[in-house]
Amino acid sequence: MGALGSGRRWILRYGDTAADRGHGAGDSSSRRSREFGHRDGAGVGGRLVRRARYGHLGGRDRAAAGDATLHAARAAGRGARATPGVEEPAPGIRCWRRRLTMPFHLVPARDRKLFRLVKRGEVVRLVKGRSLYAAGSIAKNVYLVQTGVIRLVLPGMEKGRSERTVSVALPWELFGDEAFTAGHRRYAAIAGSTCTVVTLSTASVLSGLKTAKKSLDAYLEGVERELHRLRHAQGGSRGPTAAQRLAEVLLDLSARCGEPAGRGVHLSVKLTHQVLADLAGAHRATVTTLLNDWLYDGVLAMADGFLQIRRPQDVWVLAGYHLPEPGSDG
Incomplete structure (x- = not known):
């Protein structure tokens, strides 16, 4: 969910019907007081x-x-x-x-195979603002957040905004699944706070999902609900x-x-x-x-x-x- 398009006023109008115009919607100060004040x-x-x-x-x-x-x-x-x-x-x-x-949220009691991968995975520690990977880079691995927040960002659409957050990955959530298709990163991943991330092998994660029906169902349900x-x-x-x-x-x-x-x-x-x-x-x-x-x-x-x-x-x-x-x- 990206930001609204550029050029918008800072006031978000709830509607501009004839009824609104009859109640002073044409006046910015009265509209501001009606909507927020x-x-x-x-x-x-x-x-x-x-x-x-x-x-x-x-x-x-x-x-x-x-x-x-x-x-x-x-x-x-x-x-x-x-x-x-x-x-x-x-x-x-x-x-x-x-x-x-x-998103897919790893539950150790349900996702035992994936949890074993997490315990063996390489741990990466990031300070706030540090980039994990850039948009357009080759997607090699999948990642899981252990602590902190990862922001998935795209270039900003407004003047003066270099980036905008389109999603966040929270503790025990999987992200970077573009690697499943051996493609390129659609978004950049930036630490939204001091955080710990575990690097997971794409092949191992795919194998774990394919052989664990509950984990696969949970992953697909997360994708479907994110799209909705x-x-x-x-x-x-x-x-x-x-x-x-x-x-x-x-x-x-x-x-x-x-x-x-x-x-x-x-x-x-x-x-x-x-x-x-x-x-x-x-x-x-x-x-x-x-x-x-x-x-x-x-x-x-x-x-x-x-x-x-x-x-x-x-x-x-x-x-x-x-x-x-x-x-x-x-």
């Missing part, structure tokens, strides 16, 4: 929230929201997006962790808003590196606002504003520099999904 009505959990952030629940051009809209969306699912990759009603919160895991996520996140007049995309990025991270923290989830990795903006396909200023709003509203929290999702169900609503009623089997 105006407090109008109670929000999730009874707190004051930004007015237009929740407009996506009923469509991109809905002008107002509050507790009634959010509760109606939870109960009836009006205007909510379809569950990714499935046609049946959205499952309960307990199922989402499994459904959202995108990228297609699902495409913008446009009927695509998700910046707030929806950012909320979905946070949900994806919580499924991949989240640790239970009371009723919430603690994200065990640190990502800059710019990286989150790249992953959400938004401008950094937009992401900073949204995060500050959600921190103020108590949906998110900070603990020693790490993000915490204090109210995961509210993040699902922010992402535009319908949540089943409490006590339902869905």
Whole structure:
């Protein structure tokens, strides 16, 4: 999910319909206050929230929201997006962790053959900003992150941006699988933090996947869900808003590196606002504003520099999904 195209204003508009124009959408300052600065009505959990952030629940051009809209969306699912990759009603919160895991995540108890390769593999330690390989280089090996974060980057599309992050590899996730086809690297791999990476033989990994059905199924499922996520996140007049995309990025991270923290989830990795903006396909200023709003509203929290999702169900609503009623089997 790359950044939005160049030449965009720093304000991400939620819509420009006749109704918007009637409410001052033609004026940049009034549009800015309506989208990011105006407090109008109670929000999730009874707190004051930004007015237009929740407009996506009923469509991109809905002008107002509050507790009634959010509760109606939870109960009836009006205007909510379809569950990714499935046609049946959205499952309960307990199922989402499994459904959202995108890349292949090595589980020693399941992937015993691959885990033996990891224990024998060559360990590479990188400091933040150090390049592991460049785009266009010959793909010889597959890699697995043991600690830290690896950013997969492409050249930047905006003036002054030399690169943009299109994906991240987190602890115990496989990356660099272009080597399976003996091709060239599609992306550059750069350490997003001080990290440890294990180099794996391509032939050995392929052999391990071919002879371990559960591992192969998990790998193929990860590829399929990654492809669906990228297609699902495409913008446009009927695509998700910046707030929806950012909320979905946070949900994806919580499924991949989240640790239970009371009723919430603690994200065990640190990502800059710019990286989150790249992953959400938004401008950094937009992401900073949204995060500050959600921190103020108590949906998110900070603990020693790490993000915490204090109210995961509210993040699902922010992402535009319908949540089943409490006590339902869905």
